[in-house]
Amino acid sequence: MKTPIPTVADNRSPDRPAGGTSPRLDLRIVLFTVVDGTLALALIDDEGRSRLPQGAPAPHDSLDRDARRILHAETGLTEQYLEQLYTLGVEESGGWSVIVAYLGLALSERRSPVVAGGGWHAISALPPMSETDRMVIDYALVRLRAKLGYTTIAFHLLPPTFTLRELQQVYESVLGHALDKRNFRRRVLAAGFLEETGARRRDGSHRPAQLYRFEAAHDPNAYLTPTWARGE
Amino acid sequence: MKTPIPTVADNRSPDRPAGGTSPRLDLRIVLFTVVDGTLALALIDDEGRSRLPQGAPAPHDSLDRDARRILHAETGLTEQYLEQLYTLGVEESGGWSVIVAYLGLALSERRSPVVAGGGWHAISALPPMSETDRMVIDYALVRLRAKLGYTTIAFHLLPPTFTLRELQQVYESVLGHALDKRNFRRRVLAAGFLEETGARRRDGSHRPAQLYRFEAAHDPNAYLTPTWARGE
DNA sequence: GCAAAAGTGTTGTGTATACACCCATGG
DNA sequence: CCATGGGTGTATACACAACACTTTTGC
Numbered sequence: 001m002k003t004p005i006p007t008v009a010d011n012r013s014p015d016r017p018a019g020g021t022s023p024r025l026d027l028r029i030v031l032f033t034v035v036d037g038t039l040a041l042a043l044i045d046d047e048g049r050s051r052l053p054q055g056a057p058a059p060h061d062s063l064d065r066d067a068r069r070i071l072h073a074e075t076g077l078t079e080q081y082l083e084q085l086y087t088l089g090v091e092e093s094g095g096w097s098v099i100v101a102y103l104g105l106a107l108s109e110r111r112s113p114v115v116a117g118g119g120w121h122a123i124s125a126l127p128p129m130s131e132t133d134r135m136v137i138d139y140a141l142v143r144l145r146a147k148l149g150y151t152t153i154a155f156h157l158l159p160p161t162f163t164l165r166e167l168q169q170v171y172e173s174v175l176g177h178a179l180d181k182r183n184f185r186r187r188v189l190a191a192g193f194l195e196e197t198g199a200r201r202r203d204g205s206h207r208p209a210q211l212y213r214f215e216a217a218h219d220p221n222a223y224l225t226p227t228w229a230r231g232e
Numbered sequence: 233m234k235t236p237i238p239t240v241a242d243n244r245s246p247d248r249p250a251g252g253t254s255p256r257l258d259l260r261i262v263l264f265t266v267v268d269g270t271l272a273l274a275l276i277d278d279e280g281r282s283r284l285p286q287g288a289p290a291p292h293d294s295l296d297r298d299a300r301r302i303l304h305a306e307t308g309l310t311e312q313y314l315e316q317l318y319t320l321g322v323e324e325s326g327g328w329s330v331i332v333a334y335l336g337l338a339l340s341e342r343r344s345p346v347v348a349g350g351g352w353h354a355i356s357a358l359p360p361m362s363e364t365d366r367m368v369i370d371y372a373l374v375r376l377r378a379k380l381g382y383t384t385i386a387f388h389l390l391p392p393t394f395t396l397r398e399l400q401q402v403y404e405s406v407l408g409h410a411l412d413k414r415n416f417r418r419r420v421l422a423a424g425f426l427e428e429t430g431a432r433r434r435d436g437s438h439r440p441a442q443l444y445r446f447e448a449a450h451d452p453n454a455y456l457t458p459t460w461a462r463g464e
Numbered sequence: 465g466c467a468a469a470a471g472t473g474t475t476g477t478g479t480a481t482a483c484a485c486c487c488a489t490g491g
Numbered sequence: 492c493c494a495t496g497g498g499t500g501t502a503t504a505c506a507c508a509a510c511a512c513t514t515t516t517g518c
Contacts, residue, residue: 021291022254025330059253060328063321087319087332089295096292098257098332100319165470182472183508190506205517206469397497414499415481422479437490438495471514479506487498 023089023098027063028052028133029071030140031079031104032174034157035120039173041137042075042106043127044118050127052136053118057100067102076116081105081156085140090132101136103143105156148174152193155214161197163209164188255321255330259295260284260365261303262372263311263336266389266405267352273369274307274338275359276350282359284368285350289332299334308348313337313388317372322364333368335375337388380406384425387446393429395441396420 030052031042043050055070057063067082085101121127123141126134147153148171157170168184188194195215200208262284263274275282287302289295299314317333353359355373358366379385380403389402400416420426427447432440 022257023289023291025254025257057255057321057330059255060323061321063319063330066321084319087295087316089289089293089298091292098289098295100330163470180508180510181470182510185471186473187507202516204468206467207471207515209470395497412482413497414483417498418500419480434489436495437493439488439497441497465518467518468516469514470516472512473510475509477506477508479504481504482502483500485499487496489495489497491492491494 021096023096025056026054026097026099027057027067027070027102028054028099028136029067029074029079029082029102029104030085030137031071031075031077031106032140032144032157033106033120034170034173037169037173038122038124039176040120040122041126042077042115042118043121043129044074044115050118050121050129050133052129052133063100067100067104071102071104074116075118077106079104079106081153085136085143088132088135092130092132099132099136101140103140105144105153107157107159145175152214158214161199161211161213163201163211165209167212253328255328257288258286258329258331259289259299259302259334260286260331260368261299261306261311261314261334261336262317262369263303263307263309263338264372264376264389264406265338265352266402269401269405270354270356271405271408272352272354273358274309274347274350275353275361276306276347282350282353282361282365284361284365295332299332299336303334303336306348307350309338311336311338313385317368317375320364320367324362324364331364331368333372335372337376337385339389339391377407384446390446393431393443393445395433395443397441399444 033040033042042053044053053071053074055066055073057066058069061069063084064082067084068079071077071079071082082102082104085103087098087100089096089098091097123137126137144153154167154170154174157174158166164185167188168179168181171184172178193215194212197211197213199211201211202208265272265274274285276285285303285306287298287305289298290301293301295316296314299316300311303309303311303314314334314336317335319330319332321328321330323329355369358369376385386399386402386406389406390398396417399420400411400413403416404410425447426444429443429445431443433443434440
């Protein structure tokens with residue numbers, strides 16, 4: 001536990017306690033997707049043990065760009081959405097790390113895409129991994145579920161056009177329980193960010209479904225503030 | 233795209249650029265209070281220029297404890313509430329810094345307490361400061377306002393007992409606009425986290441006000457998830 | 465014609481808003 | 492008795508939950 005941290009070129013803040021050491025700085029990305037109605041996340045297979053995609057920020061770059069770069073380098077995937085979650089200091093593998101956790105969403109593909117050097121794992125059956133990674137994943141899941149309710153984040157788990165049924169399935173996969181079809185449709189249509197494409201999808205011996213696209217012209221911040229706290 | 237994934241036997245993050253430097257790691261705290269019906273924040277006077285209270289994390293400590301320690305060291309104040317906001321990488325004063333921003337709330341005192349080495353500044357009249365500090369402050373304010381609506385965060389800006397009027401004034405100071413008295417009282421009383429103390433406050437030639445205390449027995453997480461996303 | 469998913473409405477219940485007057489006290 | 496802030500209720504509109512049947516298509 002008392003591993004001396006290798007020193008790094010001095011670049012110190014005035015208030016930094018003299019003799020202080022720098023932590024290792026790590027970005028870790030919890031990348032979710034929905035495959036066949038199941039919420040899954042991308043893990044790297046690292047000599048038999050699984051871990052989150054991770055890496056160090058590059059000097060003089062923005063953390064968000066770093067996260068995108070690291071994710072792509074580790075998984076070969078390009079995310080649809082990336083959001084910083086939380087930063088925590090941990091004691092891990094004998095060193096002191098500061099970890100910046102990110103939540104990412106990738107496209108839900110019918111045939112699950114291969115993740116280079118790893119794979120998708122259903123959240124209901126995660127392989128063993130470090131305590132820290134597990135914590136980060138749990139928190140990411142709480143945040144993702146909460147955000148479904150007051151943001152349009154779910155659209156980043158879907159291709160450009162989709163049916164209402166597919167949209168509902170994404171919600172159900174993430175939340176982990178069923179939703180009422182009529183109420184769901186009424187709610188999302190009333191929200192006003194869906195636009196009919198006119199096209200339909202025929203995929204079986206049943207009535208074809210209307211295809212929708214996400215109408216970007218809305219203010220995502222409006223969802224963050226309750227009605228009564230906004231206007232005058 | 234063809235990045236070979238190196239092995240990680242040495243515990244280094246595989247994607248860490250070899251020879252990369254570590255950024256300067258800084259914690260900065262945006263500490264708010266309400267003084268005389270005005271939202272104010274604590275700034276350190278640093279040779280004529282103002283800045284946020286800041287400092288480096290101590291090795292092997294949690295970031296939250298670090299933030300508390302730094303805040304106390306810089307201002308002499310003890311906060312009522314402290315919450316991590318965001319982490320950002322910036323180019324500042326010729327170096328590369330990673331800044332972990334915190335939102336803090338301190339007690340609203342009738343006579344504004346002196347901040348060691350600095351002072352309280354109304355958010356409507358902030359002195360000049362760095363671009364980065366300004367950004368962090370703006371974001372903290374957005375978050376604080378949003379959180380008023382779905383958490384009980386406002387109670388951390390009040391002493392242990394308070395009148396409904398005082399509570400309303402805190403909301404109005406933070407939000408920056410007036411609220412309807414009857415609706416406000418009905419809402420906070422219906423929320424069920426207020427408890428009458430029985431005592432009254434007499435402070436003028438008018439009817440004395442009932443004093444309330446904050447009833448802690450509630451689940452703060454319940455506020456984060458919309459009703460329809462919770463149960464089954 | 466039947467299986468399979470798409471689509472559609474109403475009713476009750478709770479919650480937010482707008483709005484104006486009486487009450488208790490100190491001086 | 493009056494000035495000051497404390498305290499109260501009602502009517503209306505909107506949002507959410509519960510709940511079941513008809514429509515369109517492929518085979």
